[in-house]
Amino acid sequence: MRTHISRWIFRVLTLCVVGPLCASFASGVRSIDGAEHASFLVSQSIGAGAAVLAVTLGIVVILGVVIARVTTRREAMLNMAFIFGWVAWTGGRMGDLFRAQQGGFVLLAIEGTVIGLAVMMVLKLSSRGDADDEPMTSLDCKAILNMPELMALGAAMIAAIAAAWAFGRTDLPGQSLWATFAGGIVAGLVGAMVLKSNEKDMHERSHTMIPMVIGVMLAGVVSPLIGMVSPGPGGMLESIASGSMPGWLAVSPISWAAGALLGVPIGWGWLESTVAMQESHTQTA
Numbered sequence: 599m600r601t602h603i604s605r606w607i608f609r610v611l612t613l614c615v616v617g618p619l620c621a622s623f624a625s626g627v628r629s630i631d632g633a634e635h636a637s638f639l640v641s642q643s644i645g646a647g648a649a650v651l652a653v654t655l656g657i658v659v660i661l662g663v664v665i666a667r668v669t670t671r672r673e674a675m676l677n678m679a680f681i682f683g684w685v686a687w688t689g690g691r692m693g694d695l696f697r698a699q700q701g702g703f704v705l706l707a708i709e710g711t712v713i714g715l716a717v718m719m720v721l722k723l724s725s726r727g728d729a730d731d732e733p734m735t736s737l738d739c740k741a742i743l744n745m746p747e748l749m750a751l752g753a754a755m756i757a758a759i760a761a762a763w764a765f766g767r768t769d770l771p772g773q774s775l776w777a778t779f780a781g782g783i784v785a786g787l788v789g790a791m792v793l794k795s796n797e798k799d800m801h802e803r804s805h806t807m808i809p810m811v812i813g814v815m816l817a818g819v820v821s822p823l824i825g826m827v828s829p830g831p832g833g834m835l836e837s838i839a840s841g842s843m844p845g846w847l848a849v850s851p852i853s854w855a856a857g858a859l860l861g862v863p864i865g866w867g868w869l870e871s872t873v874a875m876q877e878s879h880t881q882t883a
Contacts, residue, residue: 692769693848713818774850818849821847
């Protein structure tokens with residue numbers, strides 16, 4: 599009962615207080631032409647943007663670890679997604695960012711890396727590694743390097759980029775969040791299928807959704823690097839003007855993190871519940 603009440607207290611706190619507060623901090627970051635921010639590092643001042651990013655991630659890390667300790671890591675992931683979602687929702691459009699500066703691809707990749715590392719820090723600091731720990735959300739760096747987990751991570755990354763391309767029709771913040779949310783769901787589903795198909799190679803290791811979460815956040819690192827080649831700095835303005843900017847470039851780095859934390863558990867849960875129902879029917883047949 600106490601844990602249930604704590605969960606709702608944290609949700610109200612992140613949705614109504616911390617999320618808007620972080621979004622307010624982020625709104626002070628402006629793009630090179632003075633427009634609303636769309637990225638922390640591709641801005642008028644990299645130093646100022648990096649400072650705001652550090653403050654935002656510091657709040658997220660501290661609150662995430664506290665929530666994970668008091669309730670569960672799954673709950674911490676949800677609340678971190680709320681905060682990231684607030685910042686992404688109130689941010690500017692990626693098209694405006696690329697109009698002001700056709701480059702910035704490497705800085706976007708660095709920003710995505712920093713945000714991803716902050717999320718992994720929360721998961722690692724709250725992972726005990728004992729028998730009573732939550733296996734589905736436990737971060738074991740050595741286990742992720744096993745072949746089934748690496749395959750799931752890669753499949754999740756590709757699925758997330760494909761979903762962002764399919765659903766990211768415009769660079770409106772709400773559309774971008776939807777694209778990464780859908781990408782997270784698809785990545786969680788595809789990654790879980792990959793792990794399930796390699797179940798015989800898992801031995802006694804518990805399944806975990808963390809490789810898929812990392813895969814979606816890694817998509818936020820790889821996507822701008824792909825943009826360096828296609829459409830490239832020279833083709834960005836043309837693609838924006840024609841409305842053909844690839845969906846994976848219409849998404850801000852922080853949107854990728856929100857989609858990973860919010861969407862992956864849903865996609866993972868869909869497959870897990872389906873498998874559980876099939877096993878139940880098999881046992882009763």
